[in-house]
Amino acid sequence: MPVITNINDLKRIYERRTPRMFYDYCESGSWTEQTFRENTSDFDKLYLRQRVAIDMAGRSTATQMIGQDVSMPVALAPVGLTGMQNADGEIKAARAAEKFGVPFTLSTMSICSIEDVAENTEKPFWMQVYTLKDDDFMQRLFDRAKAANCSAAVITVDLQLLGQRHKDLKNGLSAPPKLTVKSVANMMTKVQWGLGMLGTKRRFFGNIVGHAKGVEDASSLTTWTSEAFDQSLDWDRIRAFRKMWDGPLIIKGIIDARDAIEALNVGADAIIVSNHGGRQLDGALSSIRALPAIMDAVGDKIEVHLDSGIRSGQDVLKAMAMGAKGTYIGRAFVYGLGAMGEAGVTKALEVIHKELDVSMALCGKTDIKDVNRDILMIPKGFEGDWQT
Numbered sequence: 001m002p003v004i005t006n007i008n009d010l011k012r013i014y015e016r017r018t019p020r021m022f023y024d025y026c027e028s029g030s031w032t033e034q035t036f037r038e039n040t041s042d043f044d045k046l047y048l049r050q051r052v053a054i055d056m057a058g059r060s061t062a063t064q065m066i067g068q069d070v071s072m073p074v075a076l077a078p079v080g081l082t083g084m085q086n087a088d089g090e091i092k093a094a095r096a097a098e099k100f101g102v103p104f105t106l107s108t109m110s111i112c113s114i115e116d117v118a119e120n121t122e123k124p125f126w127m128q129v130y131t132l133k134d135d136d137f138m139q140r141l142f143d144r145a146k147a148a149n150c151s152a153a154v155i156t157v158d159l160q161l162l163g164q165r166h167k168d169l170k171n172g173l174s175a176p177p178k179l180t181v182k183s184v185a186n187m188m189t190k191v192q193w194g195l196g197m198l199g200t201k202r203r204f205f206g207n208i209v210g211h212a213k214g215v216e217d218a219s220s221l222t223t224w225t226s227e228a229f230d231q232s233l234d235w236d237r238i239r240a241f242r243k244m245w246d247g248p249l250i251i252k253g254i255i256d257a258r259d260a261i262e263a264l265n266v267g268a269d270a271i272i273v274s275n276h277g278g279r280q281l282d283g284a285l286s287s288i289r290a291l292p293a294i295m296d297a298v299g300d301k302i303e304v305h306l307d308s309g310i311r312s313g314q315d316v317l318k319a320m321a322m323g324a325k326g327t328y329i330g331r332a333f334v335y336g337l338g339a340m341g342e343a344g345v346t347k348a349l350e351v352i353h354k355e356l357d358v359s360m361a362l363c364g365k366t367d368i369k370d371v372n373r374d375i376l377m378i379p380k381g382f383e384g385d386w387q388t
């Protein structure tokens with residue numbers, strides 16, 4: 001096994017081993033990719049305050065997210081098509097997460113179904129739900145999540161329509177992949193990936209095909225997807241979804257303090273400050289820059305989590321120091337999965353855990369629950385001083 005010391009090492013192997021269309025699908029933001037880039041570069045503008053001669057023995061990164069124990073405050077974010085990055089990818093990622101003691105969130109647009117993941121894991125996972133027009137389908141999705149013993153639902157509210165990612169259009173992204181001369185030529189160079197895919201039956205959107213009305217195959221799925229998302233979504237409708245699910249609820253995709261207040265009023269247990277990894281509104285603020293205003297607005301009333309741009313334990317520490325109670329990784333775990341399957345996801349979690357643990361210690365803290373703004377140096381103007 002190559003020596004892996006950081007998330008970028010996994011990304012390089014992932015790029016070599018994965019068909020271009022799925023690598024590009026992961027490694028893209030919308031339009032000019034400004035927000036995608038700034039999600040990571042804005043973390044670099046924050047500095048950690050080093051302390052010395054403080055007893056660092058007996059450290060712990062364990063805490064809770066929505067009242068559930070986690071070995072570190074890092075969940076796996078919902079990522080569509082994970083099972084195309086590596087055969088049975090959702091099951092592999094969920095297994096790595098449960099062994100590590102962190103939550104796994106299954107996307108509505110996953111390849112392995114809710115039932116597949118439940119049958120192949122031991123601990124409850126979280127279910128992400130998109131806001132679709134079809135009430136029957138929505139209710140059944142929540143019911144299936146309940147039957148599969150999911151311990152939280154995550155409603156994603158920032159995708160009523162899709163931000164354009166140019167490469168997906170150029171590559172003709174689909175699941176299973178369309179067989180063109182170019183895509184076949186590329187896939188033939190990815191031997192391990194191809195063998196994995198030949199060895200599994202899970203190549204369609206498992207939560208949808210056979211579950212949504214009229215979707216029995218890939219071609220009917222395309223029509224369904226283009227019509228299923230609800231452009232007229234409003235907070236009353238989100239309130240109606242809240243009634244369909246009586247367990248813990250997380251609302252994902254908040255980047256503005258006014259929306260954070262709305263989510264609080266819906267009765268969510270937590271919100272995720274997220275711009276969908278820079279895949280929706282290009283030109284939106286990075287999540288880490290948006291976080292302080294949201295903390296000021298609702299931080300003492302609801303649990304605030306953050307994703308978008310996390311590539312290291314230092315990033316996790318910075319988000320926690322700003323007041324987040326948990327974080328999520330999307331691409332960072334996909335890099336691991338595409339590089340080395342379940343072992344790669346475990347590696348990604350190990351890398352981030354070690355970085356988090358050592359960085360926390362060097363800031364003079366021994367318990368992640370004690371981390372606060374004292375360890376962070378935030379440049380003046382970081383949040384922005386905007387004209388109204």
Ligand SMILES: Cc1cc2nc3c(=O)[nH]c(=O)nc-3n(C[C@H](O)[C@H](O)[C@H](O)COP(=O)(O)O)c2cc1C
Nearest residue numbers: 026077078079080107156276277308309329330331
């Ligand atoms: C390839 C890809 C697919 C995604 N699919 C979904 C999805 O199905 N549902 C969802 O709520 N978010 C989805 N997201 C957004 C992630 O949940 C998360 O917000 C984002 O990846 C965080 O940014 P990061 O990748 O920089 O960690 C996706 C992200 C990526 C990269």
